[in-house]
Amino acid sequence: MRLLQVQEVTHAYGKDRLFGRSGRQTPVLSNVSLSIDEGVCLGLLGSSGAGKSTLGKVILGLEKPQRGRVIFQRQDIYAMNAVARKQVRRNLQVVFQDSYSSINPRMSVERIIGEPLDNYESMSVNEQKRAIGELLEMVGLKAADMTKYPHQFSGGQLQRINIARAIALKPKLIVLDESVSSLDMVTQAQILALLNELKRVFGLSYLFITHDIKAAYALSDRLAVMDMGVVVGMFEDKEQIFASTHPAIMNLLQSVLAEHPRNRQIKPV
Template identity: 75%
Template sequence: MSLLQVQEVSHTYRKNRLFGSTRQQPPILSNISFSVDEGVCLGLLGSSGAGKSTLGKVILGLEKPQQGKIIFMGHDMYSMNATARRKIRRDLQVVFQDCYSAVNPRMCAEQIIGEPLSNYNSMSSLEQKRAIGELLERVGLQAADMVKYPHQFSGGQLQRINIARAIALNPKLIVLDEPISSLDMVNQSQILALLHDLKLSFGLSYLFITHDIKAAYALSDRLAVMDQGELVGQFENKESIFTSSHPAVKLLLQSVLAEHPRARKIKSVKAECRAL
């Protein structure tokens, strides 16, 4: 059984009009279906406005879809009661794009990482402090960093704090919503390497939401592409994305090619993806 199943999910926002009436908007998501197996990273690609982040919210239980189901660990996320949803929620974590807005600026690293531990585990203060120190070291920081506040970290360091918080409960699945797009190239490569290492070490599954085909190729086992709210391609073998004839997939490839006007060939994209 798949760890996550997205079954025929459709969603549309309604816009309020004068006198209390509403107007139906074009669908944000249209009949989306895919699955994520244990230990697998699915890279979900798409340009801005493709519906990727909305789908991420639906999967996380933050935005109820108008149609379809989200089945996580065999349970329908939107048919469970609040108690059952909270229990299963520990196995579904998230790392957001903006590492600064994802944390409370008044909380130190120990409090940020310790929040899920306090919510779900019964640990003494000494046990929790030791666990937080180990998590900090696991993501490439030092245990002594737990006393620091968000403004005392660089963007790359703070994203490591967010990753430490996400893995604190040893979840089954982590939704990575553009986790490196706000970082510089050096930090992007380092965070991708860290995520890859954690995936292997903990047997994690990822849903990697991104517009960056090079990053998706580097981290993912499988790839899928969204365009205008539809899933237009799924690639069990990620190499096959380079031979896709769909216009949206070609556009993603061209977005990489555009950085190298003297070598605008698909094979150059392959080389760059494999080099990461």
């Protein structure tokens, strides 16, 4: 069943208005269309500046597009009322790249993960503590960690806390915006394995925004590639990406290093 549909979304950033006239606008997204089914991870690939993160913001309701529609659970998120918008916020969560700036350093882990529960659930103090402890254990941490503060954790551990907060309300879709790119390779592999397991357990859908084709391949069921604000490739079978001859896709494929240094080829400049 279709969970999300992005229909011909176009968006541009413009300069400040001067004497009532709008400045020249730089197109970021141009007639972008894609969809995500329930229980599916769509990997959205592209180089820096391709428009991936802007599209993520549009889907999250943070950046209203100039044209096009975003349909989530059969409702246009930019045409719904306040009550429906609050329900969307419950079912549409996000994990950003920077695990440090995504949380308040003055809040305990209990308060960080408890925020969405406070907003949407009616729980006693003991019920909420139990729920937070279970969430921490789901992401590979300890229930006792809820009393700690962000400075007491590594970047990988903080990202696990961000993931625990994102799944607290059992959402339908999580946007993962470069959420593993700042982690070392070992931690990245652990987080990808965790996301795969959570997807299986809760039937989650993901939009996995990344420039890393290896990470996208590891987590995603389907792949899409953006270049200069346009979707240049959609692959229902992710194996098909390796047969693409589009220059932007070929550049992504060629950027992947071989596992062993002796097998890596350095192209002449």
